Amino acid sequence: MAQTLLTFPKGGTHPPGLKELTDKLPIEQAPVPEELDILLIQHFGVPCTPLVKKKAEVKEGELIGEVEGGLGASVHSSATGKVKRIGKAPHPISVTAPAVTIAVDKNSEPPSYQPRDWKSLSREELLAAVKKAGIVGIGGAGFPTHVKLSPPTQAKVDTLILNGAECEPYLTTDHRLMLEYSREIVEGAKIILTILGISTCHIGIEANKMDAVEAIQKAIEESGSNGFHIQVDPLQVKYPQGSEKQLIYSITGRRVPGYGLPFDVGVIVQNVGTTKAIYDAVVLNKPLYEKVITVSGKGIKRPANLLVRIGTRIADIVQYLGGVNPGLAKVVLGGPMMGFAVPSLEVPVTKTTSGILFLTEDEIDTRPHGQCIRCGWCLEACPMGLSPNEIGIYVEAGKAEETSRFGVFECFECGCCAFVCPAKRPLVQFIRLAKSKAKK
Amino acid sequence: MDQDTIDKTVPSPLAVSISPHIKSGESVERIMWTVVVCLLPSLVLSIFIFGIQTLIITLISVASCVATEAITQKLLHRPITIKDGSAVITGLLLAYVIPPGVPYWMPILGAVMAIYVAKHLLGGIGFNIFNPALIGRAFLVATFPVAMTSAWLPPIKHGSLFQYLGSGVDAVTTATPLFILKHYGISAVVEKFGSIHSIYGSFFVGWRPGCIGETSALLLLLGGGYLLYKRYITWHIPVSMIATIALLTWAFGGEKPFSGDPLLAILSGGVMLGALFMATDYVTSPSQPAGKIIFGIGAGALTVLIRLKGGYPEGVCYAILLMNPLTPAFEQWFGPKRFAPPKGTAK
Numbered sequence: 033m034a035q036t037l038l039t040f041p042k043g044g045t046h047p048p049g050l051k052e053l054t055d056k057l058p059i060e061q062a063p064v065p066e067e068l069d070i071l072l073i074q075h076f077g078v079p080c081t082p083l084v085k086k087k088a089e090v091k092e093g094e095l096i097g098e099v100e101g102g103l104g105a106s107v108h109s110s111a112t113g114k115v116k117r118i119g120k121a122p123h124p125i126s127v128t129a130p131a132v133t134i135a136v137d138k139n140s141e142p143p144s145y146q147p148r149d150w151k152s153l154s155r156e157e158l159l160a161a162v163k164k165a166g167i168v169g170i171g172g173a174g175f176p177t178h179v180k181l182s183p184p185t186q187a188k189v190d191t192l193i194l195n196g197a198e199c200e201p202y203l204t205t206d207h208r209l210m211l212e213y214s215r216e217i218v219e220g221a222k223i224i225l226t227i228l229g230i231s232t233c234h235i236g237i238e239a240n241k242m243d244a245v246e247a248i249q250k251a252i253e254e255s256g257s258n259g260f261h262i263q264v265d266p267l268q269v270k271y272p273q274g275s276e277k278q279l280i281y282s283i284t285g286r287r288v289p290g291y292g293l294p295f296d297v298g299v300i301v302q303n304v305g306t307t308k309a310i311y312d313a314v315v316l317n318k319p320l321y322e323k324v325i326t327v328s329g330k331g332i333k334r335p336a337n338l339l340v341r342i343g344t345r346i347a348d349i350v351q352y353l354g355g356v357n358p359g360l361a362k363v364v365l366g367g368p369m370m371g372f373a374v375p376s377l378e379v380p381v382t383k384t385t386s387g388i389l390f391l392t393e394d395e396i397d398t399r400p401h402g403q404c405i406r407c408g409w410c411l412e413a414c415p416m417g418l419s420p421n422e423i424g425i426y427v428e429a430g431k432a433e434e435t436s437r438f439g440v441f442e443c444f445e446c447g448c449c450a451f452v453c454p455a456k457r458p459l460v461q462f463i464r465l466a467k468s469k470a471k472k
Numbered sequence: 473m474d475q476d477t478i479d480k481t482v483p484s485p486l487a488v489s490i491s492p493h494i495k496s497g498e499s500v501e502r503i504m505w506t507v508v509v510c511l512l513p514s515l516v517l518s519i520f521i522f523g524i525q526t527l528i529i530t531l532i533s534v535a536s537c538v539a540t541e542a543i544t545q546k547l548l549h550r551p552i553t554i555k556d557g558s559a560v561i562t563g564l565l566l567a568y569v570i571p572p573g574v575p576y577w578m579p580i581l582g583a584v585m586a587i588y589v590a591k592h593l594l595g596g597i598g599f600n601i602f603n604p605a606l607i608g609r610a611f612l613v614a615t616f617p618v619a620m621t622s623a624w625l626p627p628i629k630h631g632s633l634f635q636y637l638g639s640g641v642d643a644v645t646t647a648t649p650l651f652i653l654k655h656y657g658i659s660a661v662v663e664k665f666g667s668i669h670s671i672y673g674s675f676f677v678g679w680r681p682g683c684i685g686e687t688s689a690l691l692l693l694l695g696g697g698y699l700l701y702k703r704y705i706t707w708h709i710p711v712s713m714i715a716t717i718a719l720l721t722w723a724f725g726g727e728k729p730f731s732g733d734p735l736l737a738i739l740s741g742g743v744m745l746g747a748l749f750m751a752t753d754y755v756t757s758p759s760q761p762a763g764k765i766i767f768g769i770g771a772g773a774l775t776v777l778i779r780l781k782g783g784y785p786e787g788v789c790y791a792i793l794l795m796n797p798l799t800p801a802f803e804q805w806f807g808p809k810r811f812a813p814p815k816g817t818a819k
Contacts, residue, residue: 042811047494201494277812290814347478355478362487373488389493397495398487402553403598405500408759417810425598439810447492454498461490 037239039268040278043415045448047201047271047369049240053328053335055204059212061339062352064111064136068343069121069380070096071107072130075174078102082132088115092143093319095166096132105176105383106166107132108319110341112140122379124365124372131380134343145316150223158227158314165313166383167320171195171206171274171303174384177310180300181227187295192224193283196237196244196304197267197274200367202328203387206304208337209324210237210244213308214251218262220311224302225260233262234283235304240269271369272446276301278415290442291472305386320383327353331360331390340381346388347377359392368395369447401456410449410459416442420449424462432469440466503704504557510695511564511749514685517678521627522572523636526684529570529579534563536583544592558597562586565605568685568745569789570612573623573636573645578616582608602796603756606789613789621784624648624681646681649740650785658733668736675739686742696748705752708764709771713747714738716772724780743775746788756796763802771795 072080080097084090090109097107113136121131150158163178183189194217198206210217221233237245245264252262265283267273277288279301286297294301302310305324312318321342328335333354340349346363350356364371365385381388410420418439426435443463450459518526541559545552566582586608594600613620626646628635649671652660665671665680674680678688686692699705718734725732737743742750751757751771758764771791778787 040811042809045496047492047496281811287812289812290810292812292815350478350482351475356481358481360482360486362489362493364491364493368494369492371491371493373486373491373493375485375488377482391493396487396493399499402500402551402556403596405503405558405598405754406759407503407754409498411759411808414808415811417808419807439813442810442813445491451492451494452496452498454496454500454503456495456499458490460492464490 037266037268038236038282039270039273040281040415042417043413043448044270044272044278045413045452046269047451049269050201050328051204051207051240053202054326054337055207057204057208057335057337059208059324059337059339062341062344062349064138064341065344065348066136066138067116067345068110068134068136068341069345070110070132070134070343071121071123071380071382072097072132073123073126074105074107074342074383075168077104077174077176079130080104080107082118082130084115084118084132086115086118089113090115090134092140093321095319103176103179105168105178106164106319108166108321109134110321110343111136113137122374122376124374124379124382124385145312145318147315148317150314153314155227155229158223161314161317162227162310165309165319167306167309167313168383169303170305170309170320170323170383171386172276172384174382177302177306180302181224183228183295183300188298189228189295189300190230190232190298191284191300192221192228192230192233193279193299193301194221194233194235194304194307195274195276195279195301196235196241196248197279198241199238199269199271199274200369200371200386202389203326203367204328204337205324205326205386207241207244209305209308210241211247214244214247215255216311217304217307218248218251218255219315220307221262222255222258222260223310223314224300224307228300231260233260235262235264236267236273236279236283237264238269238273239266242266271448272415275415275444275446277444290439323381323383323385325381325385326387327390328387329390330392330395331357331363333357342381342383344381345377346374346379346381349381349388350377356390357392359394360390361393361398362391362396364389364391369451370445397456399456401458403455404457405455407454409452409454413448413452415446415448416444418443420459420463423466424457424459427462427465432466434470435466436470436472440470441472443467500556500558504561506702506704507561507699507749508557508564510698511561511568511685513691513695514568514678514688514745515564517688517691518572518684519633520631521678521687522625522684523628524633525637526567526572528576529572529574529684530564530567532576533567533579533583534560536580537563537566537587540584540587541592544588548592550596553597556597559587562591562604562608564685565745565749566608569605569609569683569742571620571623572625572684574616574619578612578619581615582612585611598755600755602793603750603753606750606793609789610793626681627679648681648785649675649736650779653736653740654779654785658736661736668733672735672739675736680740682740683742686745689739689744692744692748696744699748699752705748706761706764708761709751709757709768710747712765712768713751713772713775714743716769717743717775720773720776721779724776737776737779741779741786742788746771746775746792750788751792751795756799758799758802758806760803760806760808763799763806766806767795767798767802770798
C-alpha cells in the first residue's frame with residue numbers, strides 16, 4: 033500500500049513504542065472482583081449524585097449516579113450486588129473522591145443484551161441513548177460524549193474523525209479494539225454521522241498498526257456505504273499523533289485556534305473506543321460499565337489486554353495477572369507520556385483509564401535535573417511551537433505570572449519537551465505551575 | 473503470587489511524579505563527553521605537529537578549568553557539576569586557541585577567567601553570555617599580547633616530539649599564515665609554505681603553524697561531522713559562518729575585487745574550530761534555524777572584517793564573542809512559530 037502517511041507540521045518525538053509486550057494478545061475478560069469502587073467523579077465535569085442507598089440491591093448496568101445540572105455523565109453499577117458503602121475511594125488524579133462501593137454477588141445471572149436495528153431511531157433518540165449510557169471520551173479527558181455530539185448550531189461540522197492513532201507507548205487498547213471490533217466501530221461511526229447529520233468520516237490510525245488499518249478497511253467494505261463516506265487514513269508514527277489538534281491537522285489540514293474547540297473548524301473527534309461504546313449503547317442498549325485496558329510494563333508478571341469492570345481496583349488486576357515483578361517503581365494510569373502516577377494499588381479503574389503500566393526502575397528516569405543548557409531540543413519537540421525552556425526558567429525564577437506570552441495555555445502537556453530534555457528538567461511540571469499562576 | 477508477596481514487592485508508597493514517566497536516553501553528560509571525544513583527535517595530531525608540550529598545556533588547561541569549576545561551585549554553594557564534562561570542554565577549547573609555545577602557567581590564568589568569571593559569575597551553565605573558552609583567550613591576548621601573538625612554532629621534523637620541550641621557544645618562533653598574509657601578501661605565504669596546491673593539502677591535514685587545536689580542518693570536520701550525525705549540533709551555524717568567510721574573502725580579500733582566496737581563508741586560522749565547536753555552543757548561540765543562520769553570517773562577516781581591516785591577523789575569536797550577546801535577542805526575534813495561537817493574537 034503505497035500511501036503517503038499523514039502527519040502534523042511541527043514538533044513531536046519518537047519515544048520507544050514498547051507495544052510488542054501486548055499488541056498480539058487478544059482481549060481477555062478479567063474476572064469480576066469481590067468489590068468495586070465506582071467513583072462518582074470519573075472525569076472532568078460535575079460529580080454525580082448517588083441514586084442508591086447503603087445496603088441497596090443493584091443490578092449490573094443499573095443507574096446509580098446522575099448529574100444534577102452541569103456538565104457530566106451518569107454512572108452505572110458494573111455488577112450485580114449490594115451497596116456496601118457510600119463514601120470515599122482513592123482517585124487517580126484527586127487524592128480521594130466520593131464513590132459507591134459495591135459488594136459483588138458472584139452467583140447472579142449476567143444480563144443479556146440483544147442487538148436492535150438502530151436505523152429506525154431518530155437523531156434525538158440516538159443522542160438520548162448515548163446520554164443514558166453514561167458515555168464519555170474514554171481515550172482522554174472524559175468529556176461527556178452526548179455534549180460533544182451536540183455542537184452549537186452555528187458550528188458547521190462537516191467531518192467526523194475517529195482517533196485510532198494510539199500514539200502513547202505501551203498502550204494497545206485501541207489497537208486490539210480495532211482488530212477485534214472493527215465491525216462495531218464502523219457501525220458506531222455511522223451512528224455518530226447520523227447524529228451529526230453529516231456523511232464524511234476519517235479514521236486516523238498510526239502506521240505501526242497496519243493490521244488494524246486493514247481490518248477497519250475490510251469492515252468498511254463489508255458494511256457498505258449507505259450514503260456515508262468512511263475512509264481510513266494511515267498516519268506517520270510520531271508522538272503525539274493522537275492529540276486532537278495534531279490529528280485534525282494531519283487529516284484535514286485545519287488548525288484549531290488556541291482556546292478553540294474542534295467544531296470551530298468543522299470537526300468532531302471521537303476515540304475508536306468511545307465509538308465502540310456508542311455502538312454498545314445504541315445497538316445493545318448497554319451502558320458504559322466495562323472497558324478494555326492495556327496492562328503492561330516490565331513490572332507486571334503477565335502483561336495483557338483486559339476487559340475489566342469500571343471500579344475494579346488495581347490490586348485485583350495485579351492479583352489476576354500473577355503479581356508484580358521485583359524492581360517495580362511506579363504505577364501509571366494511562367500512557368507513560370501523559371498518564372497519572374498513582375500512590376497505591378487501591379485506586380479503581382475509571383471510564384477514562386486506557387491502561388495500567390507497571391514501570392520498573394530501568395524503565396523510568398529518576399536522574400535529578402540540572403540547569404537548562406539551552407540546547408533548544410524542547411523547542412524542536414514542542415508540537416504547539418511553544419518555548420518550554422523559557423517557561424521553565426521563568427517559573428524557577430519565581431516569574432510564573434509572566435509566562436502567558438510564551439503561550440502556556442496552548443500547552444496540552446504532551447510531555448515531548450520533558451521527554452527530550454537532556455538536563456531532565458520537569459518541564460511539564462513547570463508549565464502546570466505556570467498555568468496556575470499566569471492569566472489568560 | 474499471593475497477596476502477601478504482592479504487598480512485599482510493591483514499594484509503599486509508589487513513586488509519584490508528573491508525566492512524562494519515560495525520558496529519552498540523552499543527557500547533558502552524554503552530549504558533553506561526546507564533544508570531548510570529538511575534540512580529542514585534534515589534540516593527538518597537535519602532539520605530532522608541535523611536540524609533546526601541547527599535551528602538557530592542554531592537560532594543565534583542562535585540570536585548571538575543572539578545579540576552578542569545583543572550587544567556584546563549592547564557594548557559591550551550588551551543586552558541583554564537574555562530572556557533566558562541560559568544564560573539560562572549556563579546558564580543551566581554551567588550550568586549542570592558544571599558541572603551542574606559551575609558558576605553562578598561562579592556561580591556568582585563562583582557565584580561571586573562563587570558568588570563574590565568564591561562566592559562574594554570569595550565572596553558571598545556561599546563563600553565561602559569552603563563550604567561556606573564548607573569554608579566556610581574549611583575556612590572555614589582552615594581558616600577554618606578545619606571548620599570545622608570537623609563541624608560534626613551526627611543525628616539528630623527523631618526529632622529534634620533545635624538540636621544543638624546555639628549550640627557549642623564542643629561538644624557534646615562526647609566524648602564522650594569516651600573519652604573513654596580512655603583512656606580506658599571498659606571495660609570501662606561498663614562498664614560506666610551498667606551492668598554493670600543496671598549501672591546501674598540508675593546511676587541510678593540519679601541518680602548519682597555528683594554535684594548538686585549530687590546525688587540522690580534516691580532524692575538526694570529522695569530529696564536527698559526528699556531532700552533526702548525532703544531531704547534537706545542526707549545520708546552520710557552521711555552514712553559514714564558513715560560507716560567509718569564504719564569500720567575503722573571495723570578494724574583498726584580494727588585491728582586486730573578487731580575487732581573494734576563499735579556500736585558504738577557511739583552512740587557516742581558527743575557522744573550522746570556531747565554526748564547528750565554538751559558535752555552536754548551546755548556551756551562547758541561538759537555538760532556532762533562522763537565528764542560527766544569521767548568527768553564523770554575522771560571525772563570518774566579523775571574522776573577515778577583523779582579518780582584513782582590524783589590527784589582528786585572525787578574527788574568529790572576537791567575531792564569535794561579539795555575536796554571543798546577541799543570542800537572547802535572536803531567540804526572541806526568531807523564536808518558534810506557534811502552531812495555533814488563539815484567534816486575534818499576532819503570532
